Amino acid sequence: MNFIETLDVADLAQLFNKAPNPYVILDREFRIRAMNDAYLAVTMRSRESILGLNMFEAFPSDPESASHRLLRASLEKVVRTGEEDAIALIPYPIARPDGAYEDRFWSATHKPIKSPSGDLRFILQHTVDVTELHRLRQEAARDWKVETDVLTRADRVAHQNLALAEERHYLRSLFEQAPSFMAVLLGPDHVFDMANAAYLDVVGRGDIVGRSVLDALPEVEEQGFISLLDQVYTSGQPFVAHGARLVLGTGPARREAYLDFIYHPIRDNDGETIGIFVQGHDITEQKLAQDAALESEARFRSLAQSIPNHAWTTDRDGRLEWCNERVTDYSGLSLAEMMGRPIGATLHPDDQQRAQAAWAAARMAGEPFQAEIRLRRRDGAYRWHITRAIPSKDENGAILRWVGTNTDIEDQKTTEAQLEYLAETLEQRVNERTAELERTEVALRQSQKMEAVGNLAGGIAHDFNNLLQVITGSLQLLGRHARLDEKGARYVANALSATDRGAQLAAQLLAFGRRQPLAPKVVNLDRMVRDMDGLIRRSIGEGVEVDTVVAAGLWNTIVDPTNVETALLNLAINARDAMDGHGKLTIEIGNAVLDASYAQGADITPGDYVMLAITDTGAGMPPEILDRVFEPFFSTKPEGKGTGLGLSMVYGFVRQSNGHIRIYSEVGVGTTIRMYLPRSEASEEMSALSLAPLQGGHETILLVEDDDAVRETGVALLRDLGYSVLTARDAASGLAVIESGATIDLLFTDVVMPGPMKSTELARRAQAMLPGLAVLFTSGYTQNSIVHDGKLDSGIDFISKPYGRDQIARKVRQVLDAAHEPQRRALLPADDVAPAAAAAAWPKRALLVDDEALIRMATADMLEDLGLEVVEAGTVVQAEAAFDASVDLLVVDLHLPDGHGLDLARRLRTRKPDIAVVIATGERPKSVIHDLIRAVVIGKPYDQAMLKAAIREVCGEG
Incomplete structure (x- = not known):
């Protein structure tokens, strides 16, 4: 950062005002816009008396006089060419406070001040009062004309010598004290003969007299000043420079200066050049101030152009001086068209009087202006804006200009109008909202109740499944190993049948509580329902007519097929009972799109679904019954005719499948139940039913189960199938068995167990120690780490509690065979193994x-x-x-x-x-x-x- 960048506007103004030479800033019409203290001192005027006046009005002179024409021509040349101009000597009278005029003589330099785009904005006039020097020259000329006939030759010589000595002393005194820097260079080597204090101050050296410029100031040679001196000395023509940059010294002592100067040749009596007179002014402070002003203006314009609002400035009377591009873009007028026009020329007629009154009040008080007005856009439309303007004042409090902005508030005004309208209908909206909240609260309470009951049902099913597992396993082992007579065998069979019904009941509780493990597949409901047609007709009897309607282009859905079949069969049987065995049952399948408005009230994600609907022509149900049909153990059937879990199971399954279920019923007309199941873009997954024969094996199985009775029953079943069985009561104990080095082929573990170690962690660490180890999970409650979003994680083998001998036999054999398959294939000849891409190992x-x-x-x-x-x-x-x-x-x-x-x-x-x-x-x-x-x-x-x-x-x- 250089020195000038550290100055603020106040610093620059102080530099300008304290400069020793007179400066005045004029605009393109030669109006006085600013002046420094030195200018006021030499002109003997006050700032208020001349600010804003035309130069020729502030300092009047005869328009036909040479001085008036010379000054005007110089100023007009700057406006016309954009280049500097200088006047060496100009007589220009100055009015004194008493009204009398005093003849003064000046030298003047006119320098253009341009905008960043290169347009002339102002003219900086630098003047030097040379009246005393001019008069001195006149007096010296008169002294040479002393009457010679009165004096003797000796007297004349003495008088001349005395006069010359006095003039030389006076001129040297003026030379030394002159505010301009001056020097006299003699000979072709440009030797310093004289240099005043101002010159020595500029070059920063005091030992230059008697030395050549090249010797005293060697650094100026590379900057071209020696060549200029040679040119003036050789050609005899003066050279004038404005704003020349001079670099003096090196290293830490290096400094820059900016100069206005003239090299004027000095001639002898024969007209030959014998030296050069150097005279000029150090304008470094002025240059820095000017550069800073231009930089500050550029920053202001850049900022003003970048803001989204209208920005503008006017003179003190409200005539536009400048505006940013937002104003011209909005109004459709060019800057040239708007310059000098009163601000507010595009105002809506209805806002004119109100805005003008506010503007007049602000001007009179010298306070900021603010008003909400409508301004015409380029297409003729009016938009509301809030207009603000702040007065910029001089040190005496006089307003110089106004700086303002227009901010578009059309949207705010529109919102206010809408709010007024909304306020008029607020009571109606509050009532509607209250009713909506009441409906939402009822739905929330119902959802919370169903969730609480579901959690209770899931917990009951977990314990119930463990009990059923012990009973089922014990009864099957009893039937195989005890010598029972016919009656005893019948008792065992009846007990096993009862445990099957208990297992179904537990499964229904899990379905309602959304705790059952689902194995979803991509299926087409058209094929599935048609495959079930015979089963449905046999289940509901010949008295019910069945009609199946399937829409064309039916989408696939992703769902657990077994649960869909169970739900459809339950709903068909319910419909038969509602029709007393006679009526019409319609099964409808089609595509459905649930939009956001419907989905919000139904607590479901908007999107594409496959709809499966069951409609009967039964007795129908009243509203108070409809509100409870999905509750577990609620039934409209006579006591002993149902568990009240059929619809609850369907409800839980559909919700767990990320679907939606809706029931419609009218007394005396019938009932429709619609299930919406999520659409799948994938192709249908076809799977064949496994009819593998029951068989055991001779592998070793590690059974991990925290319930002693369940563990004992499981061990008995597995050993009865021929397997060797090791046991552990929790995951940590199971890991200890594995770490002991025992040979194990299958880890059979409960999911939910006490202790810090999870069953999934046990399985991971076991397979890390025993590559190829098969793992089978079991649980009576599946809200755990292998089920997410109600679905089994991919690649997980699972069997639900309670399981019987046949189920566990098939599942264990299936898992073991799958684990042995890679080893079997590795032993086959190379020709028997299908080529496959090498797969990287699962990360650890x-x-x-x-x-x-x-x-x-x-x-x-x-x-x-x-x-x-x-x-x-x-x-x-x-x-x-x-x-x-x-x-x-x-x-x-x-x-x-x-x-x-x-x-x-x-x-x-x-x-x-x-x-x-x-x-x-x-x-x-x-x-x-x-x-x-x-x-x-x-x-x-x-x-x-x-x-x-x-x-x-x-x-x-x-």
Whole structure:
């Protein structure tokens, strides 16, 4: 930053006012806009008496006089050419305070002040009062004409010598004290013969007299001043410079000066050049002030052009001097068309009187102006603006100009009008809103009640399933190993049948509570319903006519097929009962789009759905019954004819599937139940029913179960199937068994167990120690770490409690065979193995980088559930410090507080080239462009399934 940049406007004004030479600033019409104290002193005027007046009005003279014409011609030349001009000597009388005029003589320099765009804005006049010097010259000339006939020759010589000595002394005194710098150079080498104090002050040296310019001031040679002196000495023609830059000294002593000067040749009696007279003014302060003013003006104009509002300035009477482009763009008028016009020329006629009154009051009081007015736009439309203007005053409080802005408030005015309208209908809207809130509150209470009952039902089902597991397993073992007579065998069979019904009841409770583990697939309901046609007709009897209507172009849906079949069968049976076995049942399947307005009231995400509707022609239900039909254990059937869980199960299944269910009924007409299931863009998944024979095996199974009775029953069932069984009561004990070195083929573990270690952590660590180990989970309550959003995580093998001998036999054999398949294929000849791309191993240790603690916490749980050890970091610095060679997966947010996720991934790749990368972002994933291999981008928010799929993709699995 240079010196001038440290000055504010007040500093620059002080520099201007305290300059020793007179300065005055004129506009293009020669009106006086500013002057310094020296100017006021020499003209003997006050600032208020001449400010704003034309130069020739402030200092009148005969228009036909040579001085008037010379001064006007010089000023007009500057306006016309934009270049400087100078007058060496001009007589110009000055009026004294008493009204009398005094003849004064001046030298004047006129310098243009331009805008950043190069347009002339002002003229800086620098004047020097040379009256005394001119009179001295006149007196000296008269002295030479002393009457010679009165004096003797000796007297004349003495008189002449005395006069010359006095004149020489007086001239040297004037030379030394002159405010302009002066010097006399003699000979072609330009030797300093004289130099006044002002000159020595400019060059900063006092030992130059008697030395050549090149010797005394060697640095000026490279700046071209020696060449100029040579040119003047050789040609005999003077040289005038304005604003010349002079650099003096070197290093810390280096300084710059700006000069106005003249090199004038000195001739002898024969007209030969013998030297050069140097005279000029140091205008450094003026130049710095001028540059600062131009820079300040440029900054102001840049700022004013960049603001979104209208900005403008006027003179003290309100005539426009300047405006920014927002004004011209809005009005459609050019700056030239608007200059000099009164502000407010585009005002709406209805606002004229009010605005003019406010403007007049502001001018009279000298206070800021503010008004709300309408201004005409270029297309003729009027828009409301709030106009503000602040007066700019001189040190005496006189207004110099106004600086103002116009801010568009059309939208605010429109909003105010709308608010006035809304206020008129506020009571009606409040009543409507109150009714809406009451409906929402009722729906919320119903939702909370259903949620609470669901939690209760899920908890009951969990304990009930554990009890049923013990009973079922014990009864089946009893039937196989005890020698029972026919009656005993019948009792066991009846008990097993009862446990099956109990299991169904528990399953219905779990379905209602949305706790059952779903295995969704992409299915087409048209095919599914038509495959069930025979079953439905047999279940409801011949007295009911069945009509199935399927819309063309039916979409696929993603849903658990078994639960859809169960729900459809339950609804068909309910419809039969409502029609007393006679009537018409209509099954309708079609595409549906639920918009935002419907979805908001239905608590469902807007979008595409597949609708499955069941309509009967039964008795229908009144509103008070409809409000309770989905509650568990509520039934309209006679006592003993139903559990009241059929519709509850359907409700829970549909909600758990991210769907929506709606019931319509009218007494005497019938009932319609519509299920909306989410659409899938994928192709239908066709799966064949497994009819593999029941068989056991000889592998070793580690059974981890905290319930003693359930564990004992499970051990008995597995051993009865031929398996060797080891047991543990919790995850930590199970890990101890594995660490002991025992040979284990299958880990069969309950999901929910006491202790600090999760079953998923046990499974992950067990498979790390025993590659190829099969894992089978079981639970009677599935709100846990292997079920997310009501769906089993991909790749998880699970069997629900209670399970029987047949179920556990098939499931265990299926899981073991699947685990043995890779080993079997490895033993086959090369020709028997299908070629496959090499897949990278599933990662073991992940570095998770995200600055949001909640996101980081949730993602860490997902990664741990996927079997990974997680190292967390919130910034790039923390991530680089935490990274080591054991990390084989990077999960990183795209935007971090101290850097970019892609840059971090590239740096870590230099330390470990094969690290897999998953990039998470709140932007559209496709908009993130990168050059990383083995890297994938996923969008936020993401769930565990998305995260797992991304890891599989970058690791080459699946």
